Amino acid sequence: MYALVDCNNFYVSCERVFDPSLNGKPVVVLSNNDGCVISRSNEAKAIGIPMGKPAFELKELIEKYNIKVFSTNFPLYGDMSSRVMNILAEFSPEIEIYSIDEAFLNLKGYKYIELQDYAKKIKDTVYLYTGIPVSIGIGATKTLAKAAEYFAKKDSKSKGICIISDENRKEYLSRLPIDEVWGIGRQHYKMLNKYGVKTALDFVNLRPQWIRNQMTVVGSKTQEELMGIECFDLETSPPSKKNICVSRSFGNMISDYSLLAEAVSNFAASCAEKLRHQHSCASTIMVFVITNRFRKDLPQYSKNVIVNMPVATNSTFEIIKYALFILRNIYKDGYQYKKAGVIVSNIVPDNAVQTALFDEIDREKQNKVMLAMDNINKKYGRNTLKVAAMGKHREWKLKQEKLSRAYTTKWQDIINVKV
DNA sequence: TCTGGGGTCCTAGGACCC
DNA sequence: TCTGGGGTCCTAGGACCC
Numbered sequence: 001m002y003a004l005v006d007c008n009n010f011y012v013s014c015e016r017v018f019d020p021s022l023n024g025k026p027v028v029v030l031s032n033n034d035g036c037v038i039s040r041s042n043e044a045k046a047i048g049i050p051m052g053k054p055a056f057e058l059k060e061l062i063e064k065y066n067i068k069v070f071s072t073n074f075p076l077y078g079d080m081s082s083r084v085m086n087i088l089a090e091f092s093p094e095i096e097i098y099s100i101d102e103a104f105l106n107l108k109g110y111k112y113i114e115l116q117d118y119a120k121k122i123k124d125t126v127y128l129y130t131g132i133p134v135s136i137g138i139g140a141t142k143t144l145a146k147a148a149e150y151f152a153k154k155d156s157k158s159k160g161i162c163i164i165s166d167e168n169r170k171e172y173l174s175r176l177p178i179d180e181v182w183g184i185g186r187q188h189y190k191m192l193n194k195y196g197v198k199t200a201l202d203f204v205n206l207r208p209q210w211i212r213n214q215m216t217v218v219g220s221k222t223q224e225e226l227m228g229i230e231c232f233d234l235e236t237s238p239p240s241k242k243n244i245c246v247s248r249s250f251g252n253m254i255s256d257y258s259l260l261a262e263a264v265s266n267f268a269a270s271c272a273e274k275l276r277h278q279h280s281c282a283s284t285i286m287v288f289v290i291t292n293r294f295r296k297d298l299p300q301y302s303k304n305v306i307v308n309m310p311v312a313t314n315s316t317f318e319i320i321k322y323a324l325f326i327l328r329n330i331y332k333d334g335y336q337y338k339k340a341g342v343i344v345s346n347i348v349p350d351n352a353v354q355t356a357l358f359d360e361i362d363r364e365k366q367n368k369v370m371l372a373m374d375n376i377n378k379k380y381g382r383n384t385l386k387v388a389a390m391g392k393h394r395e396w397k398l399k400q401e402k403l404s405r406a407y408t409t410k411w412q413d414i415i416n417v418k419v
Numbered sequence: 420t421c422t423g424g425g426g427t428c429c430t431a432g433g434a435c436c437c
Numbered sequence: 438t439c440t441g442g443g444g445t446c447c448t449a450g451g452a453c454c455c
Contacts, residue, residue: 246425436444
């Protein structure tokens with residue numbers, strides 16, 4: 001059996017841990033640039049605030065119900081996440097960290113009756129040690145665990161834990177809306193709806209060949225998983241990324257080339273860092289720029305260019321160099337840019353890089369410089385040492401007007417408790 | 420005024436090989 | 438009238454996830 005442990009309203013819960021006055025009140029957390037709602041407390045959901053709604057459209061509701069609003073605080077959420085994951089790892093020899101707020105645990109060998117108690121112990125321990133509430137779904141496959149998690153969250157009488165067994169599986173599937181099934185997205189939902197498929201049980205009862213034809217092998221796997229046949233293994237160590245993308249919308253639009261170049265240099269440097277972190281090199285780089293598509297009154301422009309580099313690299317110097325080369329070619333004067341990004345791909349392990357006959361770079365030396373830079377930045381903080389092209393103005397920075405403190409990752413921000 | 424960021428997998432079709 | 442058989446690699450586009 002697999003358990004899916006999912007943190008409830010994770011970002012909001014992180015904010016509440018350090019500010020208990022938020023308990024019982026409607027709270028939302030916004031995306032970068034204070035753009036859209038990406039996390040809601042139950043009270044905010046009850047008011048009817050939808051996921052992904054732009055914040056400025058909610059101004060009235062926010063005032064009317066005195067909703068507490070936060071900018072996204074990733075250092076805090078990332079740190080709280082790793083605390084939760086460390087605790088979960090104590091409860092199973094095999095864990096897959098599926099996202100910042102979810103993990104699958106392998107619970108092989110437990111009986112149903114023990115599972116209930118064990119899940120409760122997991123839930124209580126995570127709450128006791130971190131203050132984060134979780135829900136737990138348990139099933140014979142990852143898809144069934146996901147389904148169980150839906151009921152753990154939805155049924156108040158489940159108290160945050162739901163186990164789908166062979167005996168009760170059909171009953172649960174008959175109550176699971178088809179669009180809540182893991183792997184069924186908007187398009188397939190529309191298509192299935194047209195054929196009268198409303199629940200997960202309806203889906204399970206479809207002819208396998210029909211599903212294969214309409215939804216490819218992906219749909220077939222989902223069907224089998226819902227029947228209790230395992231198609232997706234636990235991924236205990238995350239595979240290396242095949243693409244790495246760093247992109248941001250700007251707080252204010254940028255028309256000045258030098259500012260845009262600074263931003264792109266920072267994104268490129270971040271890509272290089274991520275490559276080194278997973279011990280990879282990339283040989284393809286793409287840079288894109290785009291104006292504000294919502295501003296119909298302004299001239300629109302978007303462009304991306306891909307360059308294949310002669311030798312796969314993870315050097316900040318080289319990746320910035322190529323990124324700026326592309327930017328010079330795609331930048332056009334007279335536009336107000338809203339977003340830019342860098343994507344590296346064709347990723348290979350750093351110990352399996354195909355060298356080039358006419359390569360003029362002393363790669364051994366370059367690697368040592370990068371290693372030294374990473375070590376300094378690790379010890380003294382991010383961007384303590386950086387490439388000049390990255391600048392220091394950060395005028396392209398994000399809008400974050402409602403940012404909470406970095407309670408767990410910054411000495412100055414540690415919380416004071418008066419007893 | 421204001422609208423997020425980062426990924427994966429699968430397939431069809433074209434280009435190519437013998 | 439009729440025109441082989443068996444492959445690989447790459448890419449764009451669509452679907453999905455958080």
